[in-house]
Amino acid sequence: MADVSTTAPTMNRQVVRGGILVTILCASAAGTRGLAGSDYRHILILVHLLSFASWFGCSVWVSFVAGIVTFKSLPRHVFGRLMSRLFPAYFKFSVVTVTAAIFSASALEWPTAGLVAVLGTVLANLFFLEPETTRVMFLRHAVEKRLGTGHEVGQLKPSDPAKANDPELRALSKKFGMLHGISTLLNMAALGIGCVWLNFCAREMAR
Numbered sequence: 001m002a003d004v005s006t007t008a009p010t011m012n013r014q015v016v017r018g019g020i021l022v023t024i025l026c027a028s029a030a031g032t033r034g035l036a037g038s039d040y041r042h043i044l045i046l047v048h049l050l051s052f053a054s055w056f057g058c059s060v061w062v063s064f065v066a067g068i069v070t071f072k073s074l075p076r077h078v079f080g081r082l083m084s085r086l087f088p089a090y091f092k093f094s095v096v097t098v099t100a101a102i103f104s105a106s107a108l109e110w111p112t113a114g115l116v117a118v119l120g121t122v123l124a125n126l127f128f129l130e131p132e133t134t135r136v137m138f139l140r141h142a143v144e145k146r147l148g149t150g151h152e153v154g155q156l157k158p159s160d161p162a163k164a165n166d167p168e169l170r171a172l173s174k175k176f177g178m179l180h181g182i183s184t185l186l187n188m189a190a191l192g193i194g195c196v197w198l199n200f201c202a203r204e205m206a207r
Helices: 011-033 038-071 076-107 113-147 167-206
Strands: none
Touching: 038 076, 038 167, 076 113, 113 167
């Protein structure tokens, strides 16, 4: 089997591909009507929709499909290691796309407070909540391995009461649950703001 590290696209390649896509879309928009007056606005709206929709769609997929399916399909420690790689990439992608959405909205003279709030939740997750949650998760994994558990698919359910009530495991599980809960709450808040923003965009484009 080929080494995943040599076959998977790197972040730089993904950025280049994204840039090419944006360039093609903008050139297409400009070419259909020329580059007079309102065409610049048309391009700005196109860039805004692409960047915002990319973040929103990715967020919905990670939150409601990918995370749930993998949680119910993989052993817990495998799932945890996967999430420790997926979430930093997800939040970095979100920073890029939401920032692009903010700049394009500002250029369109649209209000950006909601999008700035979304960016704030993403930055909080990227720089604090995700790293700390992952750190605590790996500490809990070490305790689970010591106790001979953690290999289950889905929720941790040690069959031995002594393992389930281990003080160190319970303390780490409580801290992990708190951090993960705050991270999830911020992510859901961002999606909620995103839904409001979609309504605003629909109204603007219906004019």
